[in-house]
Amino acid sequence: MSQGYLEIISMNGQASIQDLGRLNAQHLGFSASGAADEFAFLSANKLINDKLAANDMSVELHNKQRHCATIEITLGQVSFEAKAACIISITGADCQAKINNVAVNHWQCYQLQAGDMLDFSMPKTGLHSYLAVLGGFTCQKAQQPWLGSYAQTINEMALGFTGEKLTVGSKLYFSAQTKGLTESASEKINKPKEANKPFKAPSQFYAQQNLTLRIMPSSLFLQMSSDQQQQFLSTEYIISPDSNRMGYRLSVSPAQILLTKSANEKILSEQLRSRCLLSMPVTYGMVQFPDNEQPIVLMKERQTMGGYPVLGTVMQTDLFRLSQMRPGEKVSFTLINHQQAQQQLIAFHQKFRP
Amino acid sequence: MNSDQNSDKNGAKNSANFTIEVVAENALLLSWQAKISLTQHNKIIALQAIIVKQLGELILETVASYHCLMVYFNPQNNTSTQAIEKIKRIAKTHNAGLEKAHGEIPKVKSLNDDCIKIPVYYDTEQEWDLADVAKRCNMSIDNVIKQHSAEIYHGFALGFTPGFCYLASLPDSLHLPRKSSPRIKVPKGAVAIAEQQSAIYPIESPGGWHIIGQTPLPMYESKNSQFNATINVGQNVQFYAITKAEFIALQQGLQA
Numbered sequence: 001m002s003q004g005y006l007e008i009i010s011m012n013g014q015a016s017i018q019d020l021g022r023l024n025a026q027h028l029g030f031s032a033s034g035a036a037d038e039f040a041f042l043s044a045n046k047l048i049n050d051k052l053a054a055n056d057m058s059v060e061l062h063n064k065q066r067h068c069a070t071i072e073i074t075l076g077q078v079s080f081e082a083k084a085a086c087i088i089s090i091t092g093a094d095c096q097a098k099i100n101n102v103a104v105n106h107w108q109c110y111q112l113q114a115g116d117m118l119d120f121s122m123p124k125t126g127l128h129s130y131l132a133v134l135g136g137f138t139c140q141k142a143q144q145p146w147l148g149s150y151a152q153t154i155n156e157m158a159l160g161f162t163g164e165k166l167t168v169g170s171k172l173y174f175s176a177q178t179k180g181l182t183e184s185a186s187e188k189i190n191k192p193k194e195a196n197k198p199f200k201a202p203s204q205f206y207a208q209q210n211l212t213l214r215i216m217p218s219s220l221f222l223q224m225s226s227d228q229q230q231q232f233l234s235t236e237y238i239i240s241p242d243s244n245r246m247g248y249r250l251s252v253s254p255a256q257i258l259l260t261k262s263a264n265e266k267i268l269s270e271q272l273r274s275r276c277l278l279s280m281p282v283t284y285g286m287v288q289f290p291d292n293e294q295p296i297v298l299m300k301e302r303q304t305m306g307g308y309p310v311l312g313t314v315m316q317t318d319l320f321r322l323s324q325m326r327p328g329e330k331v332s333f334t335l336i337n338h339q340q341a342q343q344q345l346i347a348f349h350q351k352f353r354p
Numbered sequence: 355m356n357s358d359q360n361s362d363k364n365g366a367k368n369s370a371n372f373t374i375e376v377v378a379e380n381a382l383l384l385s386w387q388a389k390i391s392l393t394q395h396n397k398i399i400a401l402q403a404i405i406v407k408q409l410g411e412l413i414l415e416t417v418a419s420y421h422c423l424m425v426y427f428n429p430q431n432n433t434s435t436q437a438i439e440k441i442k443r444i445a446k447t448h449n450a451g452l453e454k455a456h457g458e459i460p461k462v463k464s465l466n467d468d469c470i471k472i473p474v475y476y477d478t479e480q481e482w483d484l485a486d487v488a489k490r491c492n493m494s495i496d497n498v499i500k501q502h503s504a505e506i507y508h509g510f511a512l513g514f515t516p517g518f519c520y521l522a523s524l525p526d527s528l529h530l531p532r533k534s535s536p537r538i539k540v541p542k543g544a545v546a547i548a549e550q551q552s553a554i555y556p557i558e559s560p561g562g563w564h565i566i567g568q569t570p571l572p573m574y575e576s577k578n579s580q581f582n583a584t585i586n587v588g589q590n591v592q593f594y595a596i597t598k599a600e601f602i603a604l605q606q607g608l609q610a
């Protein structure tokens with residue numbers, strides 16, 4: 001079957017291919033990687049799925065579409081040209097997408113024809129936007145997934161398993177399934193000209209101001225004195241400019257530093273810290289606490305092993321929210337137990353089942 | 355609260371002497387005593403193999419290190435409580451077997467067939483850390499090379515980057531803390547030491563360990579969509595010194 005593709009015409013932000021990640025290769029040292037914001041990622045595929053369902057498309061297609069690889073666009077500023085007809089959806093940070101220079105809404109499906117232009121600008125809020133396509137993207141060439149995933153990890157690009165870093169001229173292939181749609185079915189998919197009708201974005205998922213990250217406390221945290229625990233939980237942290245897909249570095253505001261210094265007390269005592277010298281496996285959302293007591297929240301492109309003490313793990317649905325927050329924005333921590341976190345994650349995924 | 359003690363608190367010497375902690379919606383962390391011990395590590399990887407074999411599809415992934423085993427499970431079909439119960443049952447059932455099959459393994463002091471031999475050009479020319487390490491350890495460069503290459507190391511963990519294997523233990527005389535500020539770029543094949551450990555960087559990456567040499571040997575191979583690390587957890591490794599000319603010849607031979 002011939003492969004259709006989108007070509008990157010211009011690029012000033014960042015973009016990579018992402019799906020739910022490489023979940024069974026951490027024992028080899030591969031980052032799990034995957035979409036930073038799973039809510040936007042899964043929504044992008046669901047929008048296409050819902051269109052398929054509305055047009056009585058095959059069940060097989062639905063199941064495949066749920067976890068299809070998308071393009072994660074960070075801070076917009078990327079233009080694509082469609083080299084074949086396709087059905088796309090756009091979700092995540094509102095980077096004022098335009099199709100052939102006509103503004104279109106996010107959280108919506110569109111049909112592109114060969115030759116159509118798709119432009120993304122710098123979003124006003126948020127970081128990552130997602131571009132999904134019917135059938136999903138593969139690597140630049142029509143490649144097989146690498147260790148179960150198409151996800152690209154910046155630090156692993158040198159290994160050459162997941163194609164090249166996306167740049168001007170990159171071709172993003174998808175199965176040219178649009179021609180399989182009947183004429184009446186494809187007509188029902190929104191065309192760009194219909195794009196200005198009102199659409200309510202699911203903004204209630206994202207933090208409107210400061211985000212309170214709910215963490216499952218680690219055994220180390222539970223060994224801290226209640227004063228120390230309280231000190232950590234009452235601190236307001238600022239997202240540092242060094243944050244990225246690997247980790248969010250949080251710094252303490254100057255006012256908070258003064259408070260801590262006057263108390264002349266470290267949040268994590270040397271005695272407890274000394275028990276955490278050996279490297280151990282780390283997971284998504286773990287809150288590392290280095291000597292300078294400025295937490296690092298491990299995100300999707302984290303390494304598999306870490307050597308810093310861990311105070312707890314942020315629940316996943318809050319990490320999706322955190323991934324859309326920018327340097328300078330504020331977060332704090334509150335406790336949640338793992339049963340509640342687990343129930344919320346299951347409920348979250350339930351919403352994306354067909 | 356969410357830590358589950360599976361043994362007495364006095365650290366009794368039985369092979370099930372670990373705690374289970376729920377560390378995420380889909381992850382359990384099994385922790386043994388925080389020490390580098392071949393005996394303990396053999397028990398950890400034996401338990402890892404049994405868990406993978408017996409729990410099958412319930413388990414998504416396991417990652418072992420010096421004293422920990424991370425077990426990722428599918429939260430859709432299991433609560434963490436159920437997963438903990440299953441792991442405890444397996445550990446209990448196999449307790450005796452673990453003791454028998456993986457008791458104290460004497461430390462080998464000579465090369466044998468099971469030992470991966472890594473050629474190293476211990477490099478004094480480039481601006482790496484060999485001379486500095488010698489100075490800080492108060493010994494000659496030759497002595498650093500001799501001590502580093504005399505030891506039989508054991509692979510305790512794979513991680514950091516694909517194919518990066520944490521090797522221990524480095525002789526006491528060579529223990530140095532990590533560099534206070536990590537290098538932005540460490541070359542592919544760099545042989546490095548830090549604290550009680552040694553390792554080889556498989557690809558160019560940032561790194562905070564002290565570089566004492568370089569190997570021409572690749573740390574991974576990949577064919578037919580498979581990735582194979584040269585050194586895996588549980589394997590033994592010994593380094594041997596080669597000259598610059600041998601390093602270049604080997605490197606060219608491997609590229610051909």
